[in-house]
Amino acid sequence: MRREVPIVVTFVSGILFLLDYFIKIPYVSENVVGQFLDWAIIVAAFALILGAANIFRIHIYKIVKGKKEWWNSLILLVAMLVMAVVPIIWTQQNAVYTFLFKNIFENLNGTMFALLAFYIASAAYRAFRVRTKEAAVLLVSAVVVMLGATPIGAKIWSGFPEYSGWLQTIFTTAGMRGIMIGASLGAIVTALRTIFGIDRSYFGGQ
Amino acid sequence: MKLLEILQNIDRRIIYLILALSIILPLLFPIGFPVDITQNTQDVYDLVDKLPAGSVVLLSYDWDAASAPELLPQAEALTRHILDKKLKLVAIALWNQGATFADRVHNTVAPEVGAVYGEDYVNLGYRPGQAVVLNSLARDIHATFPEDVARTKTASIPMMKDIRSIEDIDLVISLSAGDPGLRTYIEQIGAQYPVTITGGVTAVSVPGMLPYLQSGDLVGLLAGMSGAAEYENLIDRPGLGLGGMDAQSISHLVIIAFILIGNIAYLAGGRKKK
Structure with a gap:
């Protein structure tokens, strides 16, 4: 049951969110997916509390045991408590x-x-030394983009903003688009592996 | 040859000192370089400016204190324009420090333009959950943000009575220093709902947003401090953005100068030294 239940929950919620992203069925979207979303926000809030509790556990241990530079842990906990408690109360x-x-x-x-x-x-x-032709291209591009992004660049030469824009919209965007498509394909594969229970790393090492 | 060696190995403390002076001096003694308006900033301005009075703008504070020098001026300029145009402003935050900055911007701008909290603008605060928050908000803002930052029930805030889901929002603006932020809005809101999305990012994040600009998923973009300065020019209200542009210009120039000095010495020295 410790393995089956998380896999079923992951599968059901994953498929629901996936379908809802592309096809909005009013009743399912509002009542079922909406309910899952509320739960997810509550879980995220508890994750924050869990993180804070873990920080407390680690640093209280350091203070109690008098570990090296334990006073830094004390400052951290006091600062954390003040910044958390004051807005929570007032x-x-x-x-x-x-x-x-x-x-x-x-x-x-x-x-x-x-x-x-x-x-x-x-x-x-x-x-940033021009040891190779590629480094020289990188250097020239960096200078053009840096100067093109500031008012002083246009004062020095009116072509800086224009060529800076050209470099960014043509070359940078092409590179970024490639990276994004690659990362997105990776994310899709990871998501499908998780939804279908192939990747179970979220079990926490079981 | 010794000079070339020195120029290739300038002590980092000298670099730090000159860079610090190149930032501090222009802040103390402004030069006032003219700032030209880029098309991306003009597009953001036009989106806000063409909205009829009473339209609802969602402004998301998705950044922390580290990015405040770039994004706080953007937030102030945008908020000033939005409230001056008599649009309704709903501020939220996907980053936990965002809601505090929203309060600060409202406290600065609202008295200047005579805007009233709860009638013209509201700060619904921060919710954890990243992309999930946006999916939830799109369906039901009141359920996602049941209270504002002062713990007033959202349903009891006058301007929020008719603002219940993404369908009641006319424009989404995310000021973003990373994820969750503008990209998350495009993926979770823009891809699912017919609402225009625009925003502002730190200068270092601009390349990551360019593909979305070209695809039309994102309309207009404020790029770092220069984007804020351009927007301040457009609304004719100089602020923190324009004030910082001289320092940014000179510091860029100083960094380039150091790179060029190092390279000239490197090439003149026969490329022997590191």
């Missing part, structure tokens, strides 16, 4: 939550992402 429009979000969380999150610009600048300078 809504996200609460002044404390808004203040913490705007003045601490947002800046920390933004800073982490902004650091990428510095790493990319340094990495591009070191790695």
Whole structure:
């Protein structure tokens, strides 16, 4: 039963969603598929709680056992509790939550992402050398696209935005389309394997 | 030859410092490069501008704080245009931080244009579930979002009484930093329901959206901070987007300069050094 029940549930829900995507039968779509969707949102919400509980379990263990740099775990748990509990009790429009979000969380999150610009600048300078003809093509394309995306590019040469657009709409789009079609075919195969019980990796290693 | 070696191995701290200055100085002392309007931004503007008053726009905040410099200006410019045109705005979020940004945008823009919460705009908040949320929302918005962010019952919000499913939405806009986001809307809403979808993405996400633009699944696209700046130009309200374009221009130029210096030194040095 531990194997059969999940396979049957997966098959029924998978086929229902698949059919409903292409053919809308009003009663089935509203009552049956709609009900499944409600359940899926509830399951997703519980998955969030499960994730949070797992973080708590791991970091409480680190604190209790006095593991190396345990105070980082304590800071994480306190921050997590405050940012979760305050909006749960007093809504996200609460002044404390808004203040913490705007003045601490947002800046920390933004800073982490902004650091990428510095790493990319340094990495591009070191790695972007015209060692081959292909690298030269890549370099010229990168310069045209970068300058074409900013107002200063058009000031330097009016052709930058035009050729930047040409490179993106012709070459980039063709490449992206190929990647997307390949990924979509892979997703279809994976979905069918899961629906028909061939791929059972979602059982969790059984 | 020593100079060529130095130019090929500039200390990363010098690069960081010059890049930081190239961002900070234009923010402190704006240059004001003129921003030209691209067709994709014009298309987004036209979609919003041609909607008759009272039409309903769904604006989805599908991003986090890391993408705020690019997408917050887009959200402000779009919200200003939507509320100024007397359209009804329904804000939701597929990313958990999105709903907080929606509140901030509303608090900034609504007083300027005299919009009233619950009558002109509403923030229904975040729901987990990604693509499932969109499928559910298309069928029944009230069941998917039973309360707004202030925990008011959706059914009791005046403007939501007649907005119950995707059939009551005239335009879908997703401001997206990844998945779930604009692509999810195209796949889950655009493929199943006859509603126009447009949006804005971070600059790095633009190549991934171009095939959808060419196929017509997506109409118009705001591309990163430059998209926001162009939109601000179109609505004649300079904001965060235009303010950041000088910094973006100069920093791009600095990165290109470093790449070119490294290559010139590399080629002049007989390609011996790494």
